[in-house]
Amino acid sequence: MPEPITETLSREPTYAEFWPRYLRAHARPATRAVHCAGTATAVALVATSIFRRDWRLAAMAPLVGYGAAWGAHFGLEGNKPATFGHPVWALLSDARMAALMLTGRLGPHLEKAGLDPHR
Structure with a gap:
């Protein structure tokens, strides 16, 4: 089991x-992927809320972002989110x-944290 971030x-x-320690708490590629998708969706909701001038979309952003991340921690990684x-x-x-993943630059950070970037 991964070391607890807390x-x-x-x-x-x-x-x-x-x-x-944060990266080690996100050892599974699926956990990182769900985090990235949740973060990207939350950012898109905020941007859309500004464009449409609809605050309800911005209010949904934390629910989507944290919901995805926490679901990945409890369901995939089996640890407690660092947010706590x-x-x-x-x-x-x-x-x-998420930014490092989307730009293909996360690998060296994973290696430095003791994780296999190809796993």
Whole structure:
């Protein structure tokens, strides 16, 4: 089972320490894919809400984004979402992971975190 991202430390981790733990909590490619799809859909909802001037679409964005991510953690990865322990860093890391995935640059980050980027 992957290490919990909310493991107890004697101090708060730096973001540089948090990032590899975040990636290890997303070890399965399917988990990362669901996160990426949820993030992309949430961004599209916000953009569409601005374009259409319909706040209801923006209100749906967190439900879709977090719903997908939490579903992936509980259903696929079998761990607790990082949002529960570090909500801001988890949100930033989710966007970072999605951007790196979409641009094909996530592999080196996975390797550095001790994960097989081809798995």
